[in-house]
Amino acid sequence: MFRDLVYDIxxxxxxxxxxxxxxxxxxxxxxxxxxGIRSRLTQLVKKLVLWPEINSSHAKIRTLLVLGIPMFIFCxxxxxxxxxxxxxxxxxxxxxxxxxAETAVQDYINQLEKIAGMPVQIPEDTIKYHPIWRxxxxxxxxxxxxCLAAKLNYQxxxxxxxxxxxxxxxxxxxxxxxxxxxxxxxxxxxxxxGKVNFKQKVAMKTDIVDIDExxxxxxxxxxxxxxxxxxxxxxxxxxxxxxxxxxxAEISVEQLIxxxxxxxxxxxxxxxxxxxxxxxxxxxxxxxxxxxxxxxIAYPVQEKVDQELYWGEQKLVQEGSFGQREVVxxxxxxxxxxxxRKAMRxxxxxxxxxxxxxxxxxxxxxxxxxxxxxAYPTSGAIVSPFGARWGRTHQGVDIAANNGAPVVAAEAGxxxxxxxxxxxxxxxDVRHGSSVVTRYAHLxxxxxxxxxxxxxxxxxxxxxxxxxxxxxxxxxxxxxxGTQKNPTLxx
Numbered sequence: 374m375f376r377d378l379v380y381d382i383x384x385x386x387x388x389x390x391x392x393x394x395x396x397x398x399x400x401x402x403x404x405x406x407x408x409g410i411r412s413r414l415t416q417l418v419k420k421l422v423l424w425p426e427i428n429s430s431h432a433k434i435r436t437l438l439v440l441g442i443p444m445f446i447f448c449x450x451x452x453x454x455x456x457x458x459x460x461x462x463x464x465x466x467x468x469x470x471x472x473x474a475e476t477a478v479q480d481y482i483n484q485l486e487k488i489a490g491m492p493v494q495i496p497e498d499t500i501k502y503h504p505i506w507r508x509x510x511x512x513x514x515x516x517x518x519x520c521l522a523a524k525l526n527y528q529x530x531x532x533x534x535x536x537x538x539x540x541x542x543x544x545x546x547x548x549x550x551x552x553x554x555x556x557x558x559x560x561x562x563x564x565x566x567g568k569v570n571f572k573q574k575v576a577m578k579t580d581i582v583d584i585d586e587x588x589x590x591x592x593x594x595x596x597x598x599x600x601x602x603x604x605x606x607x608x609x610x611x612x613x614x615x616x617x618x619x620x621x622a623e624i625s626v627e628q629l630i631x632x633x634x635x636x637x638x639x640x641x642x643x644x645x646x647x648x649x650x651x652x653x654x655x656x657x658x659x660x661x662x663x664x665x666x667x668x669x670i671a672y673p674v675q676e677k678v679d680q681e682l683y684w685g686e687q688k689l690v691q692e693g694s695f696g697q698r699e700v701v702x703x704x705x706x707x708x709x710x711x712x713x714r715k716a717m718r719x720x721x722x723x724x725x726x727x728x729x730x731x732x733x734x735x736x737x738x739x740x741x742x743x744x745x746x747x748a749y750p751t752s753g754a755i756v757s758p759f760g761a762r763w764g765r766t767h768q769g770v771d772i773a774a775n776n777g778a779p780v781v782a783a784e785a786g787x788x789x790x791x792x793x794x795x796x797x798x799x800x801x802d803v804r805h806g807s808s809v810v811t812r813y814a815h816l817x818x819x820x821x822x823x824x825x826x827x828x829x830x831x832x833x834x835x836x837x838x839x840x841x842x843x844x845x846x847x848x849x850x851x852x853x854x855g856t857q858k859n860p861t862l863x864x
Contacts, residue, residue, distance in 0.1 A: 457505040458521065464505070466520040471502050477517040485527065491545050492530040494581045531587060533580030534597070536656050537573045541600070542593040543582045550577040553593045558658060560598070561709050567662025572707070575656060596655070603653035604632070609645045614638065622649045657708055663717070664704045670696030672725040682733020683853065684746075685862030693728030696721065747783035747864045748830050750813060751847050759859040768857035769812070769850035776817060776845035778836040783811045783849075783864065788825045788833075797848065798840020801833050814848035815839050 456471040457464045458478060468474035478500060485493045532550040533540045544550050554577075558569045588596065607618060615638055619629045630636050632650035641647075672693035682688060699720045705713040750772070757771035786805040794800040797814035801821060804810050817837025821827060838845045851860045 455505050457503045458517075459501040459503055461499050466517050467505060468517055474502055474517070478521060481521050482527075489529060489545075489584070494528050494530045528581045528583055529587070531580055531582045533578050533582070534593070535576045535578055536571075536597075540580065541655050542588050542596055543580055543586045544588055544590065544593055547577050549590050552590045553597070556590070556594045557597060557656070561658045561660045561706065563660065563662040567660060569658060569660045572657035572659050598654050599652040601653040601655045603651050605649045605651075607647045607649055609641060609643055609647060611643050613641070613643075615641060618647060618649070622651065624649065624651055654708060660706045660709075662704055664702045664714075666700050666702065667722075668698055668700055670698050670721075670723075670725045672696065673727045675727045675729045677729065677731055679731035679733050680735060682731060683735045683858070683862065684733055686733040686858070688731045689729075690731050691727070691729040694726040696725030697723040747811065747851070747860075748781065749864055750783050750811075750849050751778055751780045751836060753778070753847070755861070756846065759857075759861065769814075769848050770860050772847045772849060774836040774845065774847055776835075776837060778845075778847075779832055780813050780816065780834045780836060780847060781830045782827045782833050783829070784809075785829045786811075786827060788821045788823050788827060791819045791821055791823050793839070796841035798842060799834070799837065800840075803827060803833070808854050810852040812848075812850040812852065814850070815842045815846060817845075 456468050456474045458466045458468065458474050466474070466477075468477065482493050482495070531543045531545060532547045533543045534550055534553065535541065542553070544553060554571075554575065558571075562569045607622070609618070615626050615629060615636070619626045622629070629647070629649070632648045636647065672695055674693065677690070679688060699722060701717045701719065703715045703717050704711060705715075751774050753772045753774040755770045756773045757767060759770050760767060780801075782803050784803075784805045786803045788801065789804040789810060790800065790802040792800070794814070797812070799816040799819055800812060800814045801816065801819050802810050802812050813834065815837055816834040816839065819834040821833045827833060836845055836847050842848075849860055851858045851863055
């Protein structure tokens with residue numbers, strides 16, 4: 374009977390406690406063991422009452438042994454209960470008392486937080502404390518913590534920087550995160566002037582991360598500024614080399630080849646599309662600032678009619694001069710590159726002075742009642758204009774024409790001269806009224822005589838190369854009041 378009693382106690386405790394059940398299950402089984410012991414003891418007491426020798430001293434000693442030994446065994450077994458620290462279903466350490474286990478775990482977590490300077494996060498319900506049947510247990514808290522360090526997995530409560538809802542980097546806390554964002558913005562600020570903000574939505578949120586995900590502030594700034602990739606395509610032009618393309622893209626030839634597997638100096642072809650990959654920011658920074666500039670104001674040009682000038686003639690009355698103004702612009706930049714400029718206000722420092730030009734509308738030959746224009750004297754283009762030529766003034770225009778081409782009077786009038794005139798060679802002058810003379814020089818022959826009346830468009834001679842001439846052409850002049858004028862103003 375005694376062996377059965379001990380076996381019953383050990384069987385219940387070993388099968389339930391050693392299986393790491395919950396405290397509630399353990400207590401229920403313990404009560405069952407106690408109830409079993411009580412039942413056995415009750416049976417023993419009933420039998421002892423019936424013994425006739427119960428009143429003898431020898432019987433009393435026997436009774437004490439029967440009752441005391443099971444109780445001693447029960448207390449000994451109860452004293453072997455230990456507390457297991459269970460991580461994610463696995464026993465990582467065993468302590469003699471629950472309080473010691475809890476204190477060791479909490480001290481270890483506090484130590485991690487102190488070293489990292491940030492909260493440690495352990496998923497809820499991953500650490501549990503279960504009673505367990507063990508002969509030996511850890512009495513040293515440091516030894517227990519060494520076991521925890523070898524087994525426990527943990528993460529830190531950090532600050533994540535999110536761009537458009539996507540986490541880009543993680544730093545220790547929000548104060549470090551703010552330093553990162555401020556450094557990025559200050560890169561594009563104009564000495565603290567103007568406004569600077571992010572183009573995308575940027576937010577800082579509490580995030581649970583592994584220790585190797587954490588970045589220092591400078592690391593995070595560099596990653597956000599250069600961690601992206603900007604890929605563009607370029608079509609190879611004739612004469613391009615890999616070095617030319619890489620230099621224009623401000624990258625190395627090695628980077629160009631890396632972005633285009635199989636590309637080499639021998640395989641590059643005209644029309645081939647090449648990918649140009651360059652580092653790009655993960656977030657765009659928009660900045661606006663005011664820019665003050667001194668600018669010139671263009672002077673206006675004014676025209677007025679001068680009745681003393683012939684049609685087509687003009688004269689400068691007043692030279693113009695630029696004005697000056699101070700303009701305040703609002704300049705918009707994206708990642709330091711100007712994308713827009715808007716004038717906000719301006720102040721005139723100096724008004725511009727207009728340029729005034731007088732233009733004539735006087736008809737060269739008003740008596741004809743026409744528009745005052747002269748007829749073209751021969752067929753051909755002007756090859757030498759009026760004005761400076763070879764260090765002196767060319768007082769007419771040279772019209773290219775074949776030798777012998779007909780020449781006609783530009784307007785009706787009287788032949789004032791027909792004959793040779795020095796460098797002009799064979800020359801005909803026609804007077805049109807009292808102030809206008811037209812001259813036709815370098816002729817090969819003349820068909821008119823002095824004093825003869827001619828009409829507009831009448832044949833007067835033929836093109837030649839007489840006098841100071843380098844080849845067949847017509848030299849044509851318009852003389853007004855004894856002064857040569859530019860014939861193109863009148864024909």
